[in-house]
Structures are given as C-alpha cells and as structure tokens.
Amino acid sequence: MGAFVIKGGKPLSGTVSVSSSKNAILPIISACLLTTEECVLKQIPGLDDVSGMCELVSNLGANVEVNGRARKISISTPQLTGHTADYELVSKLRASFLVLGSLLARKGVAKVALPGGCPIGSRPVDLHLKGFEAMGAEITTGHGYVEARCPDGKLKGANIYLDFPSVGATENLLIGAVLAEGRTIIENAASEPEIVDLASMLTKMGARISGAGTDTIVIEGVEKVHGVEHTIMPDRIEAGTIMTAAALTGGDVTLTNVVPEHLKPVTAKLRESGVEVIEGVSEICVKSSGRPTAVDIKTHPFPGFPTDMQAQFSAYLCFAEGTSMIVETIFENRFMHVNELKRMGAQIRLDGRTAIIEGSEKLQGAQVRATDLRAGAALVIAGLAANGVTEVLDIHHIDRGYEFIENKFQRLGADIRRVQ
C-alpha cells in the first residue's frame, strides 16, 4: 500500500491543467453498450475506477482498446455476450450499477449485484429500481443481486418522479430511456454537469433528449443509436481540490481546462473566505495571502456546494480565523476525515451531520489514513499547509479519483512524494 509523504508550508504557484472527470466518464462508458458501433472517448483520465469500468463492460462483451498515451478509449460492442455484473466489481466500484440501464435498454435483461454499503453512507438504489419498474421492468432482488427483465424485451417510456435528485439514478434511467418505447420524463432529476455531459454524448449518438441540466429531462425513445467520438468534460472536483490547496498555502495558481461555471459554489466560498479568484473562459486563477476567514458551508445537489468538496473544505477551514460550520446533507457518514484531521491538531466538534470547526493558525504534520477518496484529498491539502511532515496512508483511495495528484502538486512547487 502506498503513502504520500508531504513536507508542508510551501505556497503553490504556477499553472496546472485539470484532468477529465471521473464521475462523467463512468456512466459514459456504460452508455457505450447501447450501440453495436464504435464509441471513441477522448481525454480519458488514467484512473483505477476507469480501468474497473472498462473491465466490467469488457466482461459483458465489449471490445475495449485503451490507448493511454493518446488518452483515448475505443469501445465497440457488436454483441452483448453477458448480462451479469458480479459483486466482485460492483462492490469495488459503485458506478458499475449504471450498467443496469444499458443492459435493460439493449438486451431487456440484466443481473447486477447490489452495491451494498460504503464508508460514507448506506447508499441505497431504490430510486433506480422504482424508475425501471415504472418503465415496465420486472425486478426481483435476492441473494445479493438485482434481476431485471422487460417482459416484451424493451423498456417503455414512463413518467418518473425521483424522491431525491440522485445523480446515479438520473444517469441510469436516462441511459435506459434512450432506447425505450415512447417518451420518458424524469422529474426532480439531478442537474449535475456530468449529466449534461452524458446527455450530450447520447444526443451525438442519435438519442433525443431535452432538459438535461434542469430538473426535468425528457427522452423520446429511438430504435437505435450509433457510434460517437466524445471528449470527456474537465473534472470540477479535481479543480476544486487544487483551488482549495492553492488558497490554503497562500499560493498563486492558474488552472486550465476548467469550466468556471461548474465551480461557482467553490469559487463563491473561497471568495467569501478572502481569496481572490479570477475566472477566464476555460481557466481560473486563485491567489491568496494570509489566513482564510471562517465561512459556513451546507452541501446540496448542484448547483449547491458539492458534497465531494466538503472534506477538502473541512481541511481548509481548520486553518481559518474564526469558527466555521459545515452541514453535510447528502451522505449520512461523510466526516471520516475529521478524526484524522484532529490527529494533526484540528479543533473540530461533530454533532450528527454538522461539524463545527475552530480555526487554528497551524496544524502539525502527522501520520494519517485516507478512509475514502475525498477524505484522502482533504488530508493531502492539510499536509501541504501543515507544519512539518505529514504521511497520508492508504492512498489507493486517492488514486481512484485523482490522476497522479502528487505530480500536479509537485509541478506547483509542493514537497510531496509517493512511497510504497
């Protein structure tokens, strides 16, 4: 198992290009199963989760060619040879559950392992299943699997109201609805930018979709869709993580390959805490000096403050002047980083889904453990600004969603190295 060793205290400065989005590419890989023709995905991020998703679609019959150098993946599925996603993969990679929509759409049958719990919360899939039932699928769950079958071999268009704007359920149902018979309307849909990217790729494939990016998505089912070339959108969470690190270290960093519109909530909170953020067309510049001032944060679905940036902001606010309050509304157990930050001297009180942070001038480096992807990113950020040496253990969690994050921070002047 690897670790990052970080000597804190160096302000980050320079320019860094942000990688493409993990959360956008995973549903997009599933959507490639909808067609017999070749789909070429460009600007792919080199991440463990992307390899996992490729392995899954390849088990289902897709021919997957990865060209890491050219940052391209080509996926073609002349025939689906399987319809089962087993627990081994789904438990490691929850986004595997998103093949339910593409399998039902293309084959009318699917058997996908129930994802089970995960460190940040119980994460049920009831909204996915209710949606597919409304579209005529017969669903049974047992022995740890969901088995779904369309009696006529095809999903049928339906009116679906999601009790909560779940990102995964919206993506799964959207993929399923593309080849369904008739019109599907998803209300109270998630409006995250990754859904817009998925819809834009599906539209290029011949799908008829309107409203992606709003809370009502309308899909007119089509007979078939064709191959496509698609460039994956930039990763707004990687961008937000680097922006926060730049702000915390008193840095001056320009991020390229970003969509400033996607980063509004992070930009707003950084500005409120006293940081200068200058937005360009596809770049953002972050400049700061001195300690941030305390701010309050509440996570919400897009365009609210992203839960995937909550841990990084928790680390940031440990160094603020004053007391900050963070409320996590999306996941029930997303404060695993708090105890690790406390090992570095942070003053944080937890009460259910609320964290109260008394800012200190400095944290001290310590050995800490990444418990999940964003908690790990938070510890790296804290380490970059802390006094002395921080060792972040279990960085395989971080590698799932950040492509060699240490290289990016090194280029910006940080003293961080990976050790085995």
Ligand code: UD1
């Ligand atoms: C996606 C992102 C994840 C992000 C999250 C929220 C990917 C691969 N992952 O996860 O990084 O943190 O969105 O922005 O894109 N829920 C139910 N029933 C369901 C589905 C969800 O109760 O059927 C609940 C979940 O338990 C959670 C909340 O809804 O409390 C949000 O989950 P959801 O939006 O579905 O997140 P994911 O798609 O799993």
